[in-house]
Amino acid sequence: GEKARGEPPRLQHLALRHRHHPPRPRGPDRGRREATYNPDQWLDSPGVIDEDFRLLPLAHMNSWSLGIFAWAALEPEPGVYRFEWMEQILDRAAADGIAIILATPSGSKPAWLSQAHPEVCRVNAWQGPRLPHGGRHNHCPSSRVYREAVTRIDTELARRFGRHPAVRLWHLSNEYNGECRCPNCLARFRDWLKDRYGSLEALNAAWWNAFWGHQYTDWEQIHPFDYCHDGMILDWRRFVTDLTVDFMLVEKAAVRAHSDQPVTTNMMGHFPGLDYWRLAPHLDLISNDCYPGFSGLADETATMVGAAFDGDLMRCLGNGRPWLLMESTPAQLNWAQDFRLKRPGVHRREMRVQIGCGADGTCYFQWRKGRGGGEKYHGAVVDHAGHDTRVFAEVAEHGQDLTALTPILGSGVAAPVALLEDWQMRWGLETANLPPKQPVDKGYMDEVRAWYRALRTRAVSLDLLPGHGDPSPYRMVVVPMGYQISEDLGQRLISFVDQGGILLTTYLTGHCDAHNRCHLGGFPGAGLDGLLGIRVEEMDGLPPDQTVTIRCGDGLPGLPGLPATALARAYCEILRCSADTEVLAHYDSEFYAGSPVLTRRRHGAGWAYHLAARCEQAFLDALVDSLVASHDLPALCPQRPEAGLWFQERSDGQRRFLFVHNATTQPRQVQLAPGPWRDLISGQAVSEHWVLPGIGTRVLEAQP
Numbered sequence: 001g002e003k004a005r006g007e008p009p010r011l012q013h014l015a016l017r018h019r020h021h022p023p024r025p026r027g028p029d030r031g032r033r034e035a036t037y038n039p040d041q042w043l044d045s046p047g048v049i050d051e052d053f054r055l056l057p058l059a060h061m062n063s064w065s066l067g068i069f070a071w072a073a074l075e076p077e078p079g080v081y082r083f084e085w086m087e088q089i090l091d092r093a094a095a096d097g098i099a100i101i102l103a104t105p106s107g108s109k110p111a112w113l114s115q116a117h118p119e120v121c122r123v124n125a126w127q128g129p130r131l132p133h134g135g136r137h138n139h140c141p142s143s144r145v146y147r148e149a150v151t152r153i154d155t156e157l158a159r160r161f162g163r164h165p166a167v168r169l170w171h172l173s174n175e176y177n178g179e180c181r182c183p184n185c186l187a188r189f190r191d192w193l194k195d196r197y198g199s200l201e202a203l204n205a206a207w208w209n210a211f212w213g214h215q216y217t218d219w220e221q222i223h224p225f226d227y228c229h230d231g232m233i234l235d236w237r238r239f240v241t242d243l244t245v246d247f248m249l250v251e252k253a254a255v256r257a258h259s260d261q262p263v264t265t266n267m268m269g270h271f272p273g274l275d276y277w278r279l280a281p282h283l284d285l286i287s288n289d290c291y292p293g294f295s296g297l298a299d300e301t302a303t304m305v306g307a308a309f310d311g312d313l314m315r316c317l318g319n320g321r322p323w324l325l326m327e328s329t330p331a332q333l334n335w336a337q338d339f340r341l342k343r344p345g346v347h348r349r350e351m352r353v354q355i356g357c358g359a360d361g362t363c364y365f366q367w368r369k370g371r372g373g374g375e376k377y378h379g380a381v382v383d384h385a386g387h388d389t390r391v392f393a394e395v396a397e398h399g400q401d402l403t404a405l406t407p408i409l410g411s412g413v414a415a416p417v418a419l420l421e422d423w424q425m426r427w428g429l430e431t432a433n434l435p436p437k438q439p440v441d442k443g444y445m446d447e448v449r450a451w452y453r454a455l456r457t458r459a460v461s462l463d464l465l466p467g468h469g470d471p472s473p474y475r476m477v478v479v480p481m482g483y484q485i486s487e488d489l490g491q492r493l494i495s496f497v498d499q500g501g502i503l504l505t506t507y508l509t510g511h512c513d514a515h516n517r518c519h520l521g522g523f524p525g526a527g528l529d530g531l532l533g534i535r536v537e538e539m540d541g542l543p544p545d546q547t548v549t550i551r552c553g554d555g556l557p558g559l560p561g562l563p564a565t566a567l568a569r570a571y572c573e574i575l576r577c578s579a580d581t582e583v584l585a586h587y588d589s590e591f592y593a594g595s596p597v598l599t600r601r602r603h604g605a606g607w608a609y610h611l612a613a614r615c616e617q618a619f620l621d622a623l624v625d626s627l628v629a630s631h632d633l634p635a636l637c638p639q640r641p642e643a644g645l646w647f648q649e650r651s652d653g654q655r656r657f658l659f660v661h662n663a664t665t666q667p668r669q670v671q672l673a674p675g676p677w678r679d680l681i682s683g684q685a686v687s688e689h690w691v692l693p694g695i696g697t698r699v700l701e702a703q704p
């Protein structure tokens with residue numbers, strides 16, 4: 001649905017313009033505590049499934065996701081179906097009040113299908129050999145045979161179980177990903193291009209094909225392996241997303257023909273290969289898989305940044321609505337570099353961080369460790385040793401806590417700040433032939449995360465906003481490395497500032513349009529030069545071991561609280577400023593010493609800031625503190641919290657719930673805004689100042 005907009009709600013401590021998310025009625029996706037359940041691995045092991053039904057309530061869980069990789073168990077031979085085992089599980093689940101998330105099994109196909117129809121397998125190198133059967137997530141998404149086979153099994157599932165009382169949600173496939181380069185996919189790419197551009201003239205112009213004389217005169221000449229065209233590679237990636245969506249919609253149609261239950265598919269955070277903003281509108285519920293690898297052995301702020309960055313994205317993909325953490329692990333990861341245990345309490349903190357991001361359910365991969373195969377050492381609720389384990393006990397404790405956290409269900413997050421972050425920007429930078437070679441995204445994701453960290457560690461709630469999004473509900477919008485700025489986005493940002501918004505852009509902003517063609521007339525283009533009152537004349541690219549000093553204050557107007565000096569790395573833009581642009585910091589070394597690096601300009605009722613170089617985290621932190629103070633931006637606590645503390649808030653317009661986590665192993669002093677506060681788990685009143693032990697986590701409610 002569209003963003004719910006309306007009168008800004010008046011919250012007790014926050015007078016802010018923000019998106020308001022009215023609470024939704026409680027539905028089947030609320031309060032899910034689920035795990036991936038693979039009984040298809042245990043059909044020949046008497047007693048195991050009985051034991052699973054006994055243990056699920058002991059773990060304080062209420063749901064399983066079923067059948068994710070069960071195609072071969074459901075259809076052992078073409079057209080021969082074995083649904084009895086699944087039916088028995090569903091009937092028992094219904095009788096026991098267990099909700100089932102039913103998966104379509106397209107993520108892993110039966111061997112007989114690949115043997116009979118090799119074209120269902122992927123070609124992953126250009127005109128390379130077709131991959132043999134094996135692994136998973138390995139199908140050709142345009143194969144007609146595969147689509148028909150998937151439609152048949154999905155239809156059978158939905159016809160039999162789509163109205164079964166235990167089935168409450170559809171789990172379409174599993175972690176859609178990857179691409180295929182077979183002749184079929186190529187033909188579809190060309191059709192996609194015809195739709196997009198209409199003519200080869202338009203395509204040649206969009207891709208700047210006069211470069212190296214690459215003009216096409218026939219659609220058949222187009223081969224998306226030609227890496228000299230960044231416009232083409234960018235379009236290939238867009239096509240891969242659209243083809244994936246198309247495949248997903250085949251599955252959605254198959255289940256929807258026989259079932260009214262909502263559909264989801266499990267995403268993978270900031271997965272580089274798919275633009276999730278294009279998948280999201282087709283889903284009734286957003287869900288995510290998140291494996292941050294916490295162990296509780298050190299200051300895990302960086303890990304928390306990564307986990308919450310993904311979680312906040314999921315909320316925003318769903319237009320602010322609660323989402324579902326579909327997979328996580330209560331114990332170790334078998335695929336990680338090390339096999340460190342999660343220290344006691346770490347699991348609870350990890351789950352609560354996701355709830356703080358807007359998750360209304362926390363689920364696991366996997367319920368029970370298998371005896372063999374590639375994931376037998378992956379953490380699970382039920383171990384090879386059974387359930388009499390610390391891990392099982394911690395899962396059960398978290399499940400019990402969730403009962404006390406029920407009032408949070410359905411609430412949203414009121415964010416005064418948005419961070420503009422987009423796959424299109426990332427892909428634009430990845431495909432641009434611009435140094436450095438590594439990282440391929442030119443450090444884009446690190447830079448976005450650095451701003452996310454600076455804002456979140458200052459306890460500022462934020463949303464992630466795509467390039468097509470609406471900045472107007474926010475007080476401040478930060479655009480790190482906003483490489484692709486279309487005229488339309490430029491206009492939205494200009495009117496945002498005009499109407500009182502605070503915009504902060506950084507180096508490498510406004511270079512290109514949506515085809516990765518550079519704007520002419522000086523960067524940043526699309527009107528941002530006039531807004532910011534700057535023109536980037538040149539950009540210095542530094543090798544990794546070099547820094548440039550920058551100096552703040554020093555007779556310049558300055559923002560309060562900025563350090564006297566800081567270091568810039570990687571990219572240093574050399575700016576020319578208009579007369580009405582204030583210079584807040586300048587370079588202090590290199591031949592461009594003395595020239596501006598941090599600027600701001602008043603425009604309409606708002607402010608437009610530009611930071612022209614990549615700066616250290618400490619500088620971004622200080623800049624955020626300063627902006628929060630100077631513009632009176634709402635934050636969840638009065639000052640920047642002690643390092644390692646992490647604050648989140650959910651609210652439904654009336655009730656406000658504050659999450660406080662300690663990412664370190666050491667106690668931290670917590671200073672809250674004026675209360676009164678109540679601990680949601682214990683029900684006890686809580687003062688404004690207290691100590692949170694290492695790895696600690698607490699959920700409070702602001703009392704009216």
Ligand code: GAL
Nearest residue numbers: 174175289291327365375378
């Ligand atoms: C996910 C996948 C699961 C399982 C898990 C292990 O990516 O969806 O099936 O493999 O990783 O961490």
